[in-house]
Amino acid sequence: MTTRDNTGLDLSAAAPETAAKFDAALRELALWRNPIAILNAATDEEPKFIMGHIFKAYMDMASTDRRYANMAAQRLEIIEDLCTKNCLARERLHLDVLRQWHAGDWIAASRGFDHLLATYPTDFLALWMAHQLDFYLGHSARIRDRIADVLPFWDPTHPLYSFVQGMHAFGLEEAGETERALAAGLSALNAEPRDVWSIHAVAHAYEMLGDFDRGADFMDAGTDSWSQQNVLVSHNAIHTILYRLEQGDLARVLDLYDAYVQPSGKTPALLGLVDGSSALWRLHLDGTETGDRWQRLANSWAPVAEQAFCAFNDVHAMMAFVAAGRDTEAARLLAALDRVLEQGDLKHNTNLAVTATVGRPICASLQAFGRADYSAVVDGLLPIRDQVIRFGGSHAQRDVVERTLLEAALRDNQKSLAEALISERLNHRPNSPYNRQKTAQLAAMA
Numbered sequence: 001m002t003t004r005d006n007t008g009l010d011l012s013a014a015a016p017e018t019a020a021k022f023d024a025a026l027r028e029l030a031l032w033r034n035p036i037a038i039l040n041a042a043t044d045e046e047p048k049f050i051m052g053h054i055f056k057a058y059m060d061m062a063s064t065d066r067r068y069a070n071m072a073a074q075r076l077e078i079i080e081d082l083c084t085k086n087c088l089a090r091e092r093l094h095l096d097v098l099r100q101w102h103a104g105d106w107i108a109a110s111r112g113f114d115h116l117l118a119t120y121p122t123d124f125l126a127l128w129m130a131h132q133l134d135f136y137l138g139h140s141a142r143i144r145d146r147i148a149d150v151l152p153f154w155d156p157t158h159p160l161y162s163f164v165q166g167m168h169a170f171g172l173e174e175a176g177e178t179e180r181a182l183a184a185g186l187s188a189l190n191a192e193p194r195d196v197w198s199i200h201a202v203a204h205a206y207e208m209l210g211d212f213d214r215g216a217d218f219m220d221a222g223t224d225s226w227s228q229q230n231v232l233v234s235h236n237a238i239h240t241i242l243y244r245l246e247q248g249d250l251a252r253v254l255d256l257y258d259a260y261v262q263p264s265g266k267t268p269a270l271l272g273l274v275d276g277s278s279a280l281w282r283l284h285l286d287g288t289e290t291g292d293r294w295q296r297l298a299n300s301w302a303p304v305a306e307q308a309f310c311a312f313n314d315v316h317a318m319m320a321f322v323a324a325g326r327d328t329e330a331a332r333l334l335a336a337l338d339r340v341l342e343q344g345d346l347k348h349n350t351n352l353a354v355t356a357t358v359g360r361p362i363c364a365s366l367q368a369f370g371r372a373d374y375s376a377v378v379d380g381l382l383p384i385r386d387q388v389i390r391f392g393g394s395h396a397q398r399d400v401v402e403r404t405l406l407e408a409a410l411r412d413n414q415k416s417l418a419e420a421l422i423s424e425r426l427n428h429r430p431n432s433p434y435n436r437q438k439t440a441q442l443a444a445m446a
């Protein structure tokens, strides 16, 4: 039986009740809640519901966690078997993308999404996953333009429209159109105040504008909307932390960390661990004492730190081991990277290529930071500064690498380099207290 989702796209092997579950799962995804329970119910009821299996396989891949990606292999077998018998052209395109993504060729998968969305611009699942993949690839302009390409095809009265607008807001911010990003994000939030990705886009916009007071007020006012039952809680919390850091409100920073970022549960999402490292490493660079928080975070990283599956995660795991003084685990992480680099196919595996050019050098530089070898940090990071975008993340997330380089330059008494780095920062954000503090530190150098 073929029926349609609420954007009018055909779904094979779906009764109307199954299609309704699919629509509900898409809404959960848009709200950054876990849709797996709904999807499991859909495929339990209708085991041949291909888009249900496809949706779950994407969730596994988007996790950037090898444990889940391994589960996607089994799902791919089910999808391939169903597609061999009978599936729609769009479902076959999804299968092609998933095969490429699962094989490690993120760039081919991204191109597959281009093709799919050119034909089916209202495929929200493809759009959401492609948006994440563009983010993982650090394709700033594509994060914006992919959404701009499909926006004209979306009915403004559709229940998912404002979420598409919110994705565009984030893309505008990452592509440097900050004022437009702010307007688009606030407009999306008018339609759905619980849209945590639009909240996130607005938080980024205030950060890039250097408007830390308005950003902090905005996040405080929206705490109930961003802090409950979604996967992005820790991430929106660190955006709030970034404002409070600029305001010098350390007590508030640690309160926010403890309330929303500190890992909990047996298998915390890797995004949450990344957020933890990202927030605490900034404090570490400033020499701030954070109690046992690094040890607890390193404990959470330990079981997954040798995955060598996503360079962005590897770097953040390394921060935890270095700051916690856990040299053995840091060395094992680096050895795991070397193992996959020796054995893997750098030409067709996107993450391996990024690990070779960016991930491993940053990890090694962080280790050097840990042993106070600041000239080695500068030597490691300076040549790859312009390449760091390749490991994905946002401007705000990658800034932690820039701060590490600046701190190393200051501690190694490399005055002219530190001066240039601070000058760049002031050019972007002249009213950043952090930038002004570093200027004062530079002036005090002998």
Ligand SMILES: [Fe+2]
Binding pocket: 200, 204, 235, 239, 394, 396
């Ligand atoms: Fe962010």
